[in-house]
Amino acid sequence: MLGASDSHPDIHWPSGFSPDHAHSFCQAQVLVHAPPATAFGLLTDVSRWPGWVPGVTGAHSGTLEGTFEVQFHGHRFEIFVGERVPPRRLGWSGVGAGVQLYQAWLLTEVKDGTHVVTENVVRGPAAQSLDALAPLWARRLHALWLAQLKRLSENAPGTVAG
Numbered sequence: 001m002l003g004a005s006d007s008h009p010d011i012h013w014p015s016g017f018s019p020d021h022a023h024s025f026c027q028a029q030v031l032v033h034a035p036p037a038t039a040f041g042l043l044t045d046v047s048r049w050p051g052w053v054p055g056v057t058g059a060h061s062g063t064l065e066g067t068f069e070v071q072f073h074g075h076r077f078e079i080f081v082g083e084r085v086p087p088r089r090l091g092w093s094g095v096g097a098g099v100q101l102y103q104a105w106l107l108t109e110v111k112d113g114t115h116v117v118t119e120n121v122v123r124g125p126a127a128q129s130l131d132a133l134a135p136l137w138a139r140r141l142h143a144l145w146l147a148q149l150k151r152l153s154e155n156a157p158g159t160v161a162g
Contacts, residue, residue, distance in 0.1 A: 006025075007119060008106060008117050008119060011117075011119050012091060012104065013104070014091070017100075017102040018121065019119070019121055022121040022122060022123055024121070024122040024138050025119070026119065026142050027117065027118070027142075028118055028142035028143055029117045029146070030150050031114070031116075032114045032149065032153045033150075033154050034114060034154050035113070035114065036087040036114045037086070037087040038114075038159055039116060039153045040086055040088075040107055041087075042149060042153060043090055046070070047059055047061060052148045052149075054141055054145055055073045056071065057071045058071035068081075072097075075096050075097035077096035078095050080093050080094070087107055088106070088107050088108070089105065090107075091103065091104040091105070098124050098125050099122050099124035099126045100122070101122045102121045103118060103119070103120045104119050104120075105117070105118050106118075118142060118145070118146065120138060122138070
């Protein structure tokens with residue numbers, strides 16, 4: 001399993017969460033040929049998540065503010081925003097379905113667009129069971145989420161692909 005030494009050095013982990021204390025830890029990265037504000041806008045428009053975020057079938061919030069709820073694979077998660085620095089950083093913690101999680105996003109402007117890094121720490125019995133049964137689940141989920149973010153960002157009105 002990946003650990004703290006694999007974590008991006010610019011991730012801000014809240015107290016009680018770190019890769020070394022996780023039952024599941026995942027990191028994924030992608031280059032998006034669009035400005036950071038475009039990708040950030042998609043990530044913070046929670047009401048649109050059911051249309052593009054893998055596994056999300058419902059969301060209760062217009063834009064990312066303090067808290068919101070999502071339905072993920074049939075389970076309700078309450079999400080609390082811990083960090084929001086437009087258009088560079090996002091972080092949120094969530095509780096539901098026998099797990100606690102923290103997901104961090106870094107969006108760094110680079111020559112060809114935006115380098116996006118996301119890391120996710122999950123703790124709890126459900127995370128332990130799932131990690132034992134399907135250890136690649138988090139990596140596949142994050143890869144799909146980033147592929148969707150890349151596609152939507154690069155096809156956004158006014159965006160020129162690199």
